């Protein structure tokens with residue numbers, strides 16, 4: 001009996017011990033679950049803040065941290081900077097779309113870019129932003145860069161004086177700021193390009209210097225599909241023009257999503273596939289992988 005009693009006592013205490021261990025194990029599991037939950041919530045919140053606060057993808061963050069683009073006050077020709085870039089895989093394609101946003105074309109362009117997971121740069125006209133705010137916001141939300149292409153895109157009024165030029169630039173930056181809720185990347189494209197020939201060539205060179213003083217980059221292009229020259233170009237003609245002008249390892253491609261016909265939007269998958277086949281990767285113009293010595 002006494003032995004039985006001892007045995008029962010030992011059994012009881014071992015059961016109590018097991019129960020305590022189970023309790024302890026339960027408490028440890030509970031605390032661990034709380035810690036994991038807190039870490040998860042914090043990381044999701046941080047990620048959201050990152051997207052909402054900076055409006056750039058994780059990739060863009062990584063690219064940004066590696067990039068050392070010269071300050072615009074030293075060098076503000078962004079195509080030249082892109083051509084001098086030595087980072088990345090070696091071949092980079094910067095797709096750019098001018099004169100939008102328009103319901104008619106920009107929506108199709110966005111759908112194709114999304115399908116191929118390609119980020120691009122949209123040089124928007126301020127007036128078009130103000131008429132299509134939701135669409136401009138969608139461009140931003142889908143991870144593309146919005147840059148400045150004047151407010152009215154009327155060459156004569158825009159290039160009449162430095163005051164009229166900078167008034168339009170400022171007005172468009174305000175529209176971009178209102179749509180995105182953040183300070184815009186200081187990048188413009190001159191309507192008609194900044195080249196030193198043709199109408200307004202002289203004043204454009206003066207404005208380039210003023211832009212540099214004010215810390216603005218500008219970007220022309222070194223490749224195009226020619227859709228801005230005629231709304232009647234066929235798909236084959238546009239694609240041929242892309243292939244014949246894509247000479248650089250760093251191509252800045254001019255296309256349009258303004259009121260100019262839908263052929264570019266239709267052949268955009270072929271354009272993207274062509275550059276992919278040639279070994280290019282795609283980036284926005286604020287993601288130039290530039291490394292200084």
Ligand SMILES: [Zn+2]
Nearest residue numbers: 098099191192
């Ligand atoms: Zn334009």
